[in-house]
Amino acid sequence: QVQLVESGGGLVQVGDSLRLACVYSGRTVISYTMGWFRQAPGKERDFVAAITWTDNSPYYSDSVKGRFAISRGSAKNTVYLQMNSLKSEDTAVYYCAAGRAQKEVSSPALYPYWGQGTQVTVSS
Secondary structure: OOEEEEEOOEEEEOOOOEEEEEEEEOOOOOOOEEEEEEEOOOOOOEEEEEEOOOOOOEEEOOOOOOOEEEEEOOOOOEEEEEEOOOOHHHOEEEEEEEEOOOOOOOOHHHOOEEOOOEEEEEEO
8 A cells, every 4th residue: 555645735826836746655666757737627637748657758748848847855755746837727736646657657547646635726
């Protein structure tokens, strides 16, 4: 069993930055592909970014490429999402997820473990 806890969400202005963190515990000897997804009210859960367990390759959705950066912490069980130049359309609940995907990292179905989510609100 893997537990994921997100933190770092909040209310910011357009153009501001935020850094989300996800700490995962349980079965830490196994490496996971870590993903960030987001869900706005009335919309589906969308892929934001992922970092693979094989070679730490980052992947991004087109909507955040160049503005967001995903990375692993030195503690190995932490993953970050640095969000810069935030836009109002970035407003959503952001979820951290863990899985063993090597390809197709944007599919929520490949992540069996999920956190509870953290709200990010970008105000204009």
